[in-house]
Amino acid sequence: MRILVLGGDGYLGWPTALYLSRRGHDVGVVDNFARRGYDLEMGVDSLVPISNLQQRVRRWEAVSGLKVSIHIGDMTDAVFVTRVLREFEPDAVVHFAEQRSAPYSMIDRGHAVYTQKNNVLGTLNLLYAIAEQDPSIHLVKLGTMGEYGTPDIDIEEGFIEITHKGRTDVLPYPKQPGSFYHLSKVHDSHNIMFACKIWGLRATDLNQGIVYGQETEETSLHPELATRYDYDAVFGTVLNRFCVQAVTGHALTVYGSGGQTRGMLDIRDTLACVELAIVNPATKGEYRVFNQFTESFSVNDLAMMVADALPGKVEIAHLEDPRVEQEEHYYRAAHTKLLDLGLVPHMLSEKTIRSLITTAERHADRVDPDAIRPTVSWRRTASTLPSAGNGDETAILDVAESGNAEALGFGGAAAASAD
Amino acid sequence: MRILVLGGDGYLGWPTALYLSRRGHDVGVVDNFARRGYDLEMGVDSLVPISNLQQRVRRWEAVSGLKVSIHIGDMTDAVFVTRVLREFEPDAVVHFAEQRSAPYSMIDRGHAVYTQKNNVLGTLNLLYAIAEQDPSIHLVKLGTMGEYGTPDIDIEEGFIEITHKGRTDVLPYPKQPGSFYHLSKVHDSHNIMFACKIWGLRATDLNQGIVYGQETEETSLHPELATRYDYDAVFGTVLNRFCVQAVTGHALTVYGSGGQTRGMLDIRDTLACVELAIVNPATKGEYRVFNQFTESFSVNDLAMMVADALPGKVEIAHLEDPRVEQEEHYYRAAHTKLLDLGLVPHMLSEKTIRSLITTAERHADRVDPDAIRPTVSWRRTASTLPSAGNGDETAILDVAESGNAEALGFGGAAAASAD
Numbered sequence: 001m002r003i004l005v006l007g008g009d010g011y012l013g014w015p016t017a018l019y020l021s022r023r024g025h026d027v028g029v030v031d032n033f034a035r036r037g038y039d040l041e042m043g044v045d046s047l048v049p050i051s052n053l054q055q056r057v058r059r060w061e062a063v064s065g066l067k068v069s070i071h072i073g074d075m076t077d078a079v080f081v082t083r084v085l086r087e088f089e090p091d092a093v094v095h096f097a098e099q100r101s102a103p104y105s106m107i108d109r110g111h112a113v114y115t116q117k118n119n120v121l122g123t124l125n126l127l128y129a130i131a132e133q134d135p136s137i138h139l140v141k142l143g144t145m146g147e148y149g150t151p152d153i154d155i156e157e158g159f160i161e162i163t164h165k166g167r168t169d170v171l172p173y174p175k176q177p178g179s180f181y182h183l184s185k186v187h188d189s190h191n192i193m194f195a196c197k198i199w200g201l202r203a204t205d206l207n208q209g210i211v212y213g214q215e216t217e218e219t220s221l222h223p224e225l226a227t228r229y230d231y232d233a234v235f236g237t238v239l240n241r242f243c244v245q246a247v248t249g250h251a252l253t254v255y256g257s258g259g260q261t262r263g264m265l266d267i268r269d270t271l272a273c274v275e276l277a278i279v280n281p282a283t284k285g286e287y288r289v290f291n292q293f294t295e296s297f298s299v300n301d302l303a304m305m306v307a308d309a310l311p312g313k314v315e316i317a318h319l320e321d322p323r324v325e326q327e328e329h330y331y332r333a334a335h336t337k338l339l340d341l342g343l344v345p346h347m348l349s350e351k352t353i354r355s356l357i358t359t360a361e362r363h364a365d366r367v368d369p370d371a372i373r374p375t376v377s378w379r380r381t382a383s384t385l386p387s388a389g390n391g392d393e394t395a396i397l398d399v400a401e402s403g404n405a406e407a408l409g410f411g412g413a414a415a416a417s418a419d
Numbered sequence: 420m421r422i423l424v425l426g427g428d429g430y431l432g433w434p435t436a437l438y439l440s441r442r443g444h445d446v447g448v449v450d451n452f453a454r455r456g457y458d459l460e461m462g463v464d465s466l467v468p469i470s471n472l473q474q475r476v477r478r479w480e481a482v483s484g485l486k487v488s489i490h491i492g493d494m495t496d497a498v499f500v501t502r503v504l505r506e507f508e509p510d511a512v513v514h515f516a517e518q519r520s521a522p523y524s525m526i527d528r529g530h531a532v533y534t535q536k537n538n539v540l541g542t543l544n545l546l547y548a549i550a551e552q553d554p555s556i557h558l559v560k561l562g563t564m565g566e567y568g569t570p571d572i573d574i575e576e577g578f579i580e581i582t583h584k585g586r587t588d589v590l591p592y593p594k595q596p597g598s599f600y601h602l603s604k605v606h607d608s609h610n611i612m613f614a615c616k617i618w619g620l621r622a623t624d625l626n627q628g629i630v631y632g633q634e635t636e637e638t639s640l641h642p643e644l645a646t647r648y649d650y651d652a653v654f655g656t657v658l659n660r661f662c663v664q665a666v667t668g669h670a671l672t673v674y675g676s677g678g679q680t681r682g683m684l685d686i687r688d689t690l691a692c693v694e695l696a697i698v699n700p701a702t703k704g705e706y707r708v709f710n711q712f713t714e715s716f717s718v719n720d721l722a723m724m725v726a727d728a729l730p731g732k733v734e735i736a737h738l739e740d741p742r743v744e745q746e747e748h749y750y751r752a753a754h755t756k757l758l759d760l761g762l763v764p765h766m767l768s769e770k771t772i773r774s775l776i777t778t779a780e781r782h783a784d785r786v787d788p789d790a791i792r793p794t795v796s797w798r799r800t801a802s803t804l805p806s807a808g809n810g811d812e813t814a815i816l817d818v819a820e821s822g823n824a825e826a827l828g829f830g831g832a833a834a835a836s837a838d
Contacts, residue, residue, distance in 0.1 A: 078528060078529075078532075108547075109497060109543070109544065109547040110497075112543060112547070113497075113540050113543055113544070116539060116540065116543060116606075116610075117536065117540060120535060120539065120606070121532050121535065121536060124528070124531060124532055124535065124599075125528065125532070128527075128528040128531070128800055131800045132800050132801075151588050151590055152586060152587070152588035153581060153582075153583040153584065153586045153587065153588045153590075154583060154584050154586065160581070160583065160593075162572060162579070162581055162583075162593075163572075163582075164572040164573060164579065164581075165572065165573050167571060167572045167573065167749070168571070168572065169570050169571035169572045171570055171572075171593035171595070172593045172594065172595065173593070174579075174581075174590035174591045174592070174593050175591065175609065176590070176591065177609065177613065178613075179613075180543075180610070180613070183606075183609050183610055183613060186606075186609055187535075187539070187602075187605075187606040187609070190594065190596065190602050190605055190606070191535075191599070191602055194596065194597075194598075194599070194602060197743060198743040198797045198798060199798070199800070324616060324617040330586070378617045379617060379618070381547055381550045381551050381618070382551075
């Protein structure tokens, strides 16, 4: 199949592009390099060095003999979106091309507006382009489990049957997202569902859990094929970051009590899920939701697993939670649809954690401890980034108000962050 | 109280500003004249002539002795939004400043993107400005009953208790909005709920039904105080438009079977509801939803009522529905919260309809029959407006595809439109 991977230069987009290429699909990558720009803005970098997109693609061809085409442009540019669909003529579009960090969206007004504008309007452009060019193109959209929040009932896959005052209907599952980023995904979901209804589009919304891992079969073939390993407080996901903290001798920083529980999955399962969705497409007019995760863990569970992998070497510290979220809550979410399609999950094992630790050790000299310090507070309307040089003062002042000034003096990892 | 009315030059914003002024509040009006710009774009005009904002405000002072301040600017301009809040120091902000027509949002990609950008990002700017300036400012936001769509169970006011697999929670009511405009209001609702949670803002989301009527106690005091009367296919609401069709000898055009049922209310009740929300504010951190309508009618009900008011003079025609919506459906929506606060509704009476008809007769020479013709189709990604001069061709071509080419040859009113 002909598959366009939007955001194909990113943490998941790049390995997805390689995986699909190796599985015999004709792959094009679309990117505007926004993700690399966020690094520049924050003065941080991927722990594992990454090549530029052109180098990556050349290396992939050298290693595999397979071609991947590059299409550079911005999803908020409707002329570009229309042109790339017309020129590539995809059967499926995998849409990773969104700002995907909760803390980034919560930095201040500008970042909140940027996130919703970039994500929601970019996706709107895409929906129109698909409807106009070829409504049979299957949209595989990356959403997030964070769209649901933490309701006190079981989470279902996108829809729920509700019986109320003697009548019954199946309705979209109520959403309680926890950041302006997560909200942007909820807005997308509503827009996509509507586009399927009025134009007969076909879409799969992958409500993905928090991804861990950095190596896939394809990226391991050559260092120039590596994908990102983010450990900073804004873009790093929780398990990747705990491993960096453990390796560099910092306490694993758990926000609040650490009871926050989230669905998670191995990076290799992300790739498999995306392909399963593509080869088993939604039908005309169908908007379907798959909860894309394999296991649920609390932040404490993850901290303990990392500590167990390096016995006697790891401390765990509890910080004031900079997010507004429930620290202890019920969490039970359905995730059978991808299993029904044949997903064979990689469960989180000590081996996976050891692999992350080994990667972190190899690049330990690249770690900037300042970058791990969480400075973005949900309770403030404007946070200062560590790179601004005066983050400490702001952060401590604010925490002081809630009576825990000391807690933020050292590196902390955003619990369950940046999904 | 000090009250800012955002969008205070519009159909409902202007009479709301006068009503609040007369009730002793200190009122400021914010507007960017976008609504008047849509008229220019479409080559239509309010049936009742309206003065410019400066004339209106001067006339109001001459008539009542009361001052209303004017603040001209755009809600997507964060600097402006911050400045106007800082200078005016409101106790409450009533937010009408959004693009409010479903058909307008469905014209094409540009109008869909404009609507979501203008509405969602403007409201985001407002939330940040309130949080930064004074989180105790009460936000009274105009939403729409159209956020709910037409579920097969009773609609509640914003939230619903769900029992599922033996557990129970109260969750946001699932939303199934029917246009990119309605979607923008759903996006707003999610963003506002979150801002109340993280910053302790106080907000009332008025999920308003379709408003009818054009005269209020205040606007009747002088012709220069009149508010808009929209009868065109894009911005006219259904009852106002039926009255214009009846007066000008056109058949009342019902879309599809006419069983589409919606909550409705008298323009005077809009004003009363807004003030009830203001004087009974939400508490700190509270996001509450009031369903702001008084009665439910089907489009057929309304057509019959207009026909009954002019016996023997009115024909009713059924057109292919240009929207994607259920033409027959269950509809039962709660609306007790505003009644509990003391709302005494104006029920729809023959007297109200006669008043609309009298107004339409007085200005019948201003009616442009072309403007009533519905040209915006939900099934197309790009519709041509009548003002573009070639709307006929596009419209007929499209309807022909579904086997009803003739039906669109004459003036049609968007059923239950433009709420």
